[in-house]
Every structure is written in structure tokens, then in C-alpha cells.
Amino acid sequence: MKREIVRYVQNYGENIVEEWMDEMRERGDSRSFNTISNNVFYNTSKEFLDVVVSSIVDSDETYHEKVKDFAESIIKLGWPLTYLTTGIRIYQSIIFEKMVTENELTKEQMKKLVLDLDSWLSPLQDQMINIYSDTWEKTITMQKVALQELSAPLIPVFEKISIMPLVGTIDTERARLIMENLLSGVVKHRSEVVLIDITGVPVVDTMVAHHIIQAAEAVRLVGSKCMLVGIRPEIAQTIVNLGIDLNHITTKSTLRKGIAQALAYTNREIVVMEGAD
Incomplete structure (x- = not known):
């Protein structure tokens, strides 16, 4: 079933992106998304899903670098950690519903699909959270140092x-x-x-x-x-x-x-x- 998931994601990536963005607009943090242009939101969303797919098609080193770069970009945008957690949850739901609808799966196959999606996306979510947290702490530390330097200039x-x-x-x-x-x-x-x-x-x-x-x-x-x-x-x-x-x-x-x-x-x-x- 994992091969079918990978094949499906690669074949229908653009359709998933569009549906995912609509869902994120409705269920995500509107305060964060409403302050940016549609173009920025689209590019950021596309990058996020590219990172998700990278976890199964790229090397660990390449994937880790992509996650780090993406975490830095959403921190600069001021987006919360829930963007990642909500995004992965919605992504998992969309893939499951589409694959079930298009492939007349049995109960056993649906159960396996759920387990396969979870075994793929749960560790991915944990990795993203850890990298986001580390990047956030480093950003805050750098900002604190900069503010300290500015707080007492001679x-x-x-x-x-x-x-x-x-x-x-x-x-x-x-x-x-x-x-x-x-x-x-x-x-x-x-x-x-x-x-x-x-x-x-x-x-x-x-x-x-x-x-x-x-x-x-x-x-x-x-x-x-x-x-x-x-x-x-x-x-x-x-x-x-x-x-x-x-x-x-x-x-x-x-x-x-x-x-x-x-x-x-x-x-x-x-x-x-x-x-x-």
C-alpha cells in the first residue's frame, strides 16, 4: 500500500495542493494567512507539500535541509507551529478520502491505508516540530542578542x-x-x-x-x-x-x-x- 500512496501523491500532486490550500484557508489560522498575498500563500503551501513528498523520495540529508529552510521561511512569515500540525493532518485526510473514493477499498485495505499513512506522516510531523522548535529558539536567541546590543549603544x-x-x-x-x-x-x-x-x-x-x-x-x-x-x-x-x-x-x-x-x-x-x- 505504501507504493500506491507514493504513486498517488506523485501523480495527483497538483490536485492535492489545490484542495489542501482550500482546506487550510478554512480550518487554518486566518489571522496569519489573511495578512499575505495569495501568491505567497500558494508558493509557501507548495513548498510545504514538496517537503512532505521529499521525505519519501529524497535522501535524509536533502530532506532535512528542505525542512530546515522551510521552517525558517514560515517563522519569518510569523506563522505558528499549528500550521505544520494542521497541515499534515489535513494532507493525510485528503489522501485517505481520495484513495478510498477512487479505489473501492475493502475494510482491511482502508485499515492498512490508515496505518501506512500514519507510519509515514507521524514521524514526519515529529521531525518538523523538532526542527521548527530548534529554528525558533535560535531565531529568538539571535533577536535577543540584537535587541540587547541595541538597548545600550554608545x-x-x-x-x-x-x-x-x-x-x-x-x-x-x-x-x-x-x-x-x-x-x-x-x-x-x-x-x-x-x-x-x-x-x-x-x-x-x-x-x-x-x-x-x-x-x-x-x-x-x-x-x-x-x-x-x-x-x-x-x-x-x-x-x-x-x-x-x-x-x-x-x-x-x-x-x-x-x-x-x-x-x-x-x-x-x-x-x-x-x-x-
Whole structure:
């Protein structure tokens, strides 16, 4: 019966694709499918069924590579894991119904067909789920690393002057990253003055202040000066109420004032040219 299944799939692949796509549209995750064009949906569906057929006609190495590439493509599309599980279940149902309808099978033959389809597609589904999960974890890890790198950048704005704009909450892990980026950036850019801009930090509590003080002290130890800018009135009040001592750190209410002070530290200043608006 397995040979008959393979032969049937190879002979009627296009018809199966069309019916399968209709079923997936009706029973699949419409939120995922409605956001893409019909052409993308068709090509992705065709690729999925090519991967399924690959499991019985190609070598293990070729099949595994196709599954990996396909998993990456549907993750990029934002499609859930249920796309794979639902897709295989619908595919199995379509093949069974068509073969039973077209081949007047006995009960014993139908039973064998069910077992053969299951022995083919169940391991295939498990493999796809595992590869999808591994690919998803790797994608999430890479995205997390990229976000971490972007969450605490040190930007050189003038010669010897760099700025680290902070946005969002600061936890222990991010504080560690801030410290690493700050120290490596100071050395890399040969910064004499570093401005830590906390305009986008919603809350400054004792822990956040402690991390900022540690960062400022670390910058001082490598021979540079650290300034804290973007201190809003409510943040200033919180710092006072918590009894946090920032006397040994230069602070400014805005980034503009901080840059002016940083230029002064490096014996420069902003001059308005005659005739300029």
C-alpha cells in the first residue's frame, strides 16, 4: 500500500495542493494567512507539500535541509507551529478520502491505508516540530542578542565625546550590558566625556541609581568623565526622596545642556555664526 500512496501523491500532486490550500484557508489560522498575498500563500503551501513528498523520495540529508529552510521561511512569515500540525493532518485526510473514493477499498485495505499513512506522516510531523522548535529558539536567541546590543549603544557624537541613550526599564542583566558597552566603547572611541541620557527611563529607583553610579565610577577608573543627563523633575524628586547621593556625578536636566558642558570639558564650545538663523 505504501507504493500506491507514493504513486498517488506523485501523480495527483497538483490536485492535492489545490484542495489542501482550500482546506487550510478554512480550518487554518486566518489571522496569519489573511495578512499575505495569495501568491505567497500558494508558493509557501507548495513548498510545504514538496517537503512532505521529499521525505519519501529524497535522501535524509536533502530532506532535512528542505525542512530546515522551510521552517525558517514560515517563522519569518510569523506563522505558528499549528500550521505544520494542521497541515499534515489535513494532507493525510485528503489522501485517505481520495484513495478510498477512487479505489473501492475493502475494510482491511482502508485499515492498512490508515496505518501506512500514519507510519509515514507521524514521524514526519515529529521531525518538523523538532526542527521548527530548534529554528525558533535560535531565531529568538539571535533577536535577543540584537535587541540587547541595541538597548545600550554608545554613540560617538563629537571627537572625545560619546552618548549612551537609555530607553525603558533597567534590570540587572541590562545593567551588566550597559557597563560592558560603556567601558568597551570608551576605549574604542577614545572618549574623554561620556553622557548617559536617562530621558527615556521611566523609573529611577535605588537599584537603577546604583547601577548608574557603578557605571560612572567604572568610566572614571578608565580615565574618562561621566555625566548624567535627562533628569526630569519627577526623577530628581525620586532621587532626593530615596536619599541617593549623586554629588560626585555631574548632572544636567537636558541632553543639550550636557553636550554644552561636555564641549567645555574638552575646551570647545558651540558658537553661533554671523548670519545664521
